[in-house]
Every structure is written in structure tokens, then in C-alpha cells.
Amino acid sequence: MTTKVLLVDDEKEFLDLLGERMTARGMEVDSTTSATDALKITEDHTYDAIVLDLMMPEMDGLQVLKNLKAKHPELQVILLTGHGSIEKGVEAMRQGAMDFIEKPADLEVLTEKIKKAQARKMILVERKVEQEVRDILVSKGW
Amino acid sequence: MTQSNKETTVDGLRFFGRMSAAISHDLKNTLSIMNESAGLIEDLALMAENKGRPLDPQRIHQLGATIKRQIQRNDGIVRNMNQFAHSVDHSFKEIGLTANLQMLSTICRRLTDARGVAVAVTPSDPDIGIVTRPFHLLHLVWLLLAWAMDHVDEGKRLSLQARSVQDHVHLECRGIAGATAAAAFPPAPWTELLELLAARVEMDTAQQAIVAVLPRRMAA
Numbered sequence: 001m002t003t004k005v006l007l008v009d010d011e012k013e014f015l016d017l018l019g020e021r022m023t024a025r026g027m028e029v030d031s032t033t034s035a036t037d038a039l040k041i042t043e044d045h046t047y048d049a050i051v052l053d054l055m056m057p058e059m060d061g062l063q064v065l066k067n068l069k070a071k072h073p074e075l076q077v078i079l080l081t082g083h084g085s086i087e088k089g090v091e092a093m094r095q096g097a098m099d100f101i102e103k104p105a106d107l108e109v110l111t112e113k114i115k116k117a118q119a120r121k122m123i124l125v126e127r128k129v130e131q132e133v134r135d136i137l138v139s140k141g142w
Numbered sequence: 143m144t145q146s147n148k149e150t151t152v153d154g155l156r157f158f159g160r161m162s163a164a165i166s167h168d169l170k171n172t173l174s175i176m177n178e179s180a181g182l183i184e185d186l187a188l189m190a191e192n193k194g195r196p197l198d199p200q201r202i203h204q205l206g207a208t209i210k211r212q213i214q215r216n217d218g219i220v221r222n223m224n225q226f227a228h229s230v231d232h233s234f235k236e237i238g239l240t241a242n243l244q245m246l247s248t249i250c251r252r253l254t255d256a257r258g259v260a261v262a263v264t265p266s267d268p269d270i271g272i273v274t275r276p277f278h279l280l281h282l283v284w285l286l287l288a289w290a291m292d293h294v295d296e297g298k299r300l301s302l303q304a305r306s307v308q309d310h311v312h313l314e315c316r317g318i319a320g321a322t323a324a325a326a327f328p329p330a331p332w333t334e335l336l337e338l339l340a341a342r343v344e345m346d347t348a349q350q351a352i353v354a355v356l357p358r359r360m361a362a
Contacts (some may be wrong), residue, residue, distance in 0.1 A: 019181055
């Protein structure tokens with residue numbers, strides 16, 4: 001199954017290069033330089049992982065993360081951080097990020113984290129479906 | 143050292159740290175682009191070796207050009223960082239205002255962008271020289287900008303410029319929303335910093351500006 005990833009970073013060149021490398025590794029990649037667009041895109045599309053820059057021009061990465069998780073709790077977000085310390089990364093994980101990775105990122109490490117995100121999302125979606133089926137059975141009383 | 147001195151010193155260090163962090167973010171971004179460019183060159187070489195996919199010379203040229211562009215960008219960032227770091231070298235020094243406004247607005251662009259505010263510097267030609275405390279002046283400019291961002295007009299555009307007025311210099315930050323900004327003026331206590339620079343701040347409601355009035359030549 002193809003891994004679907006959304007990249008969100010305000011550096012267009014970075015997105016293009018990383019996207020090309022990830023596509024060459026068999027992933028299906030969408031990207032945007034706008035945090036607002038990222039929120040809109042996730043309304044209509046599903047992703048196994050979202051790789052999100054912590055410092056975006058129009059909206060702080062943590063705020064984007066909060067909005068994404070509020071609407072789609074099953075979304076797996078990996079934060080890209082330019083911070084030299086892990087402080088912000090830990091804060092991001094507390095707010096629901098699956099993981100964080102410091103810039104410049106090692107693509108092999110990032111790919112590994114994306115695979116974990118995909119596996120975790122599958123489990124969450126399966127659980128959600130199970131719960132929905134259970135709810136239907138209980139409510140209909142067949 | 144009085145309590146007020148200590149607070150000004152700590153605030154100054156915070157300002158220095160904040161600008162240094164902004165610079166490090168910019169450097170990390172250029173490094174990331176170079177890192178992905180180098181990675182892609184490796185990927186292309188591996189695909190040529192292992193899968194027989196021919197190397198496209200045009201693509202390699204493009205990636206080389208990308209790396210060169212990022213090196214130039216990096217050089218500009220480091221030049222600004224160096225200039226900013228040397229602002230603490232001398233208690234008093236003659237500096238060019240436009241050059242320093244441009245340097246600071248470039249360094250803090252990531253922070254102003256994060257607030258959705260565009261900051262432009264209107265250059266003075268020739269540049270206006272001022273004998274002052276360089277680091278404290280930059281700190282004051284940042285405080286003006288930060289305050290102006292809190293009270294920016296709907297257009298979310300601020301402009302920084304300097305004007306000579308007799309033996310003083312008016313450092314203006316234009317683009318604030320007159321009425322709401324006036325209600326919040328004067329800004330939080332900058333007294334100690336203003337004393338250090340022998341400066342005062344004023345509101346110019348006609349120009350929608352907050353203005354720092356500084357002596358052209360501070361006595362050592």
C-alpha cells in the first residue's frame with residue numbers, strides 16, 4: 001500500500017526536493033507552503049503522515065497541530081523543528097504530535113518515522129471502525 | 143547595579159538570544175535545502191549505478207545552482223549575524239541608521255512573518271550617521287517593531303525610516319492603527335533603555351507612527 005504524506009513547510013525549494021526524494025522511494029506526496037491550506041487540504045484528503053514545520057509564517061506550527069488534531073484525532077503529525085533543543089519537540093508531542101525531527105532531517109530517519117506513523121494510523125482507524133460497528137449493533141439491537 | 147539596571151540587562155540578553163535563535167532558524171533552513179539537494183544528487187547517482195537510469199546533466203546543473211544560491215543566502219545571514227554580534231563591541235560608536243535598520247529587519251523577518259506583518263525599510267540617501275550605543279539602539283528598534291506589530295493597521299505593513307531633525311534623529315515606525323495604538327501609548331516601561339540612549343518615544347498620529355527621538359551624537 002502506498003504511503004500518503006503531506007509536507008508543510010514555508011520553504012518551497014525544500015518541499016520540492018524532499019517531495020522528489022520521497023516520491024522516488026515510492027511515497028505519494030502532496031505539499032503546501034501554507035498552514036491555512038494544510039488545514040483545508042486535510043478536510044478533503046487523508047494522509048498516513050503529515051510532516052509539519054514548527055515555524056510557519058501565518059500560523060505557529062503548534063497551533064496548526066492543535067487544529068489538525070482537534071478535527072482529525074487519528075492524524076499522525078511529525079514536526080520538523082529548527083530548534084537546537086528538544087524543548088519544543090517535547091511540547092509538540094505533549095500536544096499530540098507523533099514525533100519530531102530536527103532540521104536538516106535525515107531522510108532515512110524521517111522515512112522510518114513515517115512508516116511508524118502509517119502503522120499507528122492503521123491501528124487507530126481499525127479501532128474506530130470496530131467502535132462504529134459496535135455502536136451500530138447496540139443502537140439497532142439486531 | 144539597581145533592580146532596573148538588572149532588568150534592562152536581562153531584557154537585552156533576551157533580545158540578543160531571540161535574534162540569535164531567529165538567525166539559527168534561517169541557517170537551519172538553508173542547510174536543509176542544501177542537505178536535500180546533496181541527497182537528491184546521491185539518489186540520482188545510485189539510480190544510475192543500480193538501475194541504469196541515465197543521469198540528466200541538466201538536473202545536476204539545477205541542483206548545483208540551488209546549492210550555490212543557498213550558500214549565497216547563508217553568506218548573507220552570517221554577514222548579518224556577524225554585524226549584529228559586533229554591536230556589543232563598543233559602548234559608543236558612529237553607525238549608519240539605514241544599514242542597521244535593514245540588518246535588524248532582515249534578522250527578525252522570521253518573527254515578523256510569524257505575526258503576518260511585512261516590514262520594509264525606507265532608506266535614507268545618504269545614510270544618516272549617528273553616534274550612539276549600537277546594541278541598545280537595535281534593542282529599541284526591536285521594541286518599537288514589537289509594539290507596532292501589536293497595534294498594526296489592517297494592511298499589516300510597517301515601514302521603518304530615519305529622518306534628521308536638527309541635532310536629533312527621528313526613527314519612525316509607520317503603519318500602526320492610530321486610534322487603538324494611541325490608547326495603548328506610552329508602551330510598557332522602556333525608561334531605562336531610553337535613558338541609556340538619551341532618547342524619548344512619541345506618537346505621530348498623522349503619520350500613524352511611533353517615533354523614537356535620538357540625539358545625533360551621544361556624549362560618551
